[in-house]
Amino acid sequence: MKYKVLIIIPAFNEEATIVNVLKGLQKECPDYDILVVNDASVDNTSLLARSIQHVSVVDLPVNLGIGGAVQTGLRYANRKNYDCAVQFDADGQHRAEDVSLLVELVLSGDWDVAIGSRFVGDSKIELENILRRFGIRIFEILSLLLIQKRIRDHTSGFRAFSKKAVSFIMKEYPVDYPEPEIVVLLARNKFRIKETFTQMYSRQGGVSSIPVYKGPYYMFKVMIAMTMACLRPREL
Amino acid sequence: MFLVMDKIQIISIIASLLIFAAVVNLVRHRKLKTEYSLIWLTVSLIFIIFSFWRTGIEKLANLLGIAYAPSVLFIILLVGIVLILIEFSIIISKQSERIKVLIQEMALLKHEIDAKFEAHGQEKSEIEKEQHLSEGNQ
Numbered sequence: 001m002k003y004k005v006l007i008i009i010p011a012f013n014e015e016a017t018i019v020n021v022l023k024g025l026q027k028e029c030p031d032y033d034i035l036v037v038n039d040a041s042v043d044n045t046s047l048l049a050r051s052i053q054h055v056s057v058v059d060l061p062v063n064l065g066i067g068g069a070v071q072t073g074l075r076y077a078n079r080k081n082y083d084c085a086v087q088f089d090a091d092g093q094h095r096a097e098d099v100s101l102l103v104e105l106v107l108s109g110d111w112d113v114a115i116g117s118r119f120v121g122d123s124k125i126e127l128e129n130i131l132r133r134f135g136i137r138i139f140e141i142l143s144l145l146l147i148q149k150r151i152r153d154h155t156s157g158f159r160a161f162s163k164k165a166v167s168f169i170m171k172e173y174p175v176d177y178p179e180p181e182i183v184v185l186l187a188r189n190k191f192r193i194k195e196t197f198t199q200m201y202s203r204q205g206g207v208s209s210i211p212v213y214k215g216p217y218y219m220f221k222v223m224i225a226m227t228m229a230c231l232r233p234r235e236l
Numbered sequence: 237m238f239l240v241m242d243k244i245q246i247i248s249i250i251a252s253l254l255i256f257a258a259v260v261n262l263v264r265h266r267k268l269k270t271e272y273s274l275i276w277l278t279v280s281l282i283f284i285i286f287s288f289w290r291t292g293i294e295k296l297a298n299l300l301g302i303a304y305a306p307s308v309l310f311i312i313l314l315v316g317i318v319l320i321l322i323e324f325s326i327i328i329s330k331q332s333e334r335i336k337v338l339i340q341e342m343a344l345l346k347h348e349i350d351a352k353f354e355a356h357g358q359e360k361s362e363i364e365k366e367q368h369l370s371e372g373n374q
Contacts, residue, residue, distance in 0.1 A: 061337055061338060061341040062334045062337050062338065172266065174270065174271075175269075175271065176271060181270075220274065221270070221271060221274055224270060224273070224274060224277065225270040225271075228260075228263045228264065228270055228273075231260070231263075231264050232264050232265075232266070233264070233265075
């Protein structure tokens with residue numbers, strides 16, 4: 001049986017990198033469908049994505065933030081009955097070669113969620129920015145407390161979801177900084193999460209979604225959100 | 237004097253704990269989004285801290301030149317409420333702008349779809365029938 005796999009690429013002002021990212025994905029994963037969710041970019045992201053054949057592009061009329069864009073892709077995957085949905089960044093941080101790694105973990109049926117992580121395995125990376133390292137470390141400890149599971153790279157935006165996980169998280173997806181909260185929500189509802197090492201390039205274009213001055217707010221919001229996700233009544 | 241302080245302290249503690257618990261519960265049941273709960277949680281937490289920590293509130297009162305210490309709690313509350321209201325105004329402004337764009341986009345889309353169907357020689361009523369059908373299916 002052939003599985004249907006969708007690669008979801010949330011994109012906000014990524015004209016510098018989007019073409020190369022799409023071409024790389026088509027070369028490495030010719031069997032997977034690609035969906036670009038253009039989150040109301042003000043540059044040529046949508047036009048450039050559309051210029052590449054066999055890529056579906058959804059333009060959001062208003063900017064929803066990363067979570068809203070990914071959620072759009074998840075809804076699309078659910079509607080079209082995909083067996084696996086992969087979230088992949090448009091800024092060229094992730095390697096197209098690693099997509100099938102995550103997809104196979106999910107399609108094997110052993111895992112519901114596969115997270116591409118910088119910090120596991122033999123060739124793991126150390127972040128240079130000490131603040132970021134500290135923040136990610138705090139998420140790791142908090143998730144250990146909340147869901148008794150060690151997730152090292154909570155902020156990774158490189159993830160594969162099974163069909164069941166897609167239909168669960170597409171209903172409610174946090175709008176800003178969703179990644180750590182989603183992990184807690186999924187783990188709390190007994191989804192099986194696997195973290196695996198994937199190489200990560202430094203960003204080729206665009207800017208980080210978390211500028212330094214937003215750091216404390218980001219930490220506060222995400223920690224509260226993770227805790228709340230764990231306090232919620234179980235749904236499955 | 238101390239009796240009055242005690243009374244207001246108990247009231248403050250109970251009220252701030254209640255607000256905090258209510259906000260947490262709303263978020264738990266998804267009636268309040270986490271990002272909108274942050275300011276409520278922060279303000280009620282500050283309130284809880286100062287309700288318990290009386291020397292803190294007296295120090296703050298001295299600093300601000302307020303003779304009656306418990307009224308610092310009211311100032312904190314007032315500042316908190318103003319902040320929350322400003323946040324609400326920002327959210328409402330953002331939402332009204334987004335809704336406007338959505339309505340415009342939707343009208344334009346409908347126009348485009350209508351134009352396409354008309355070009356294919358289909359009657360408008362049929363399109364509307366299909367619309368009703370798809371609405372029923374969802």
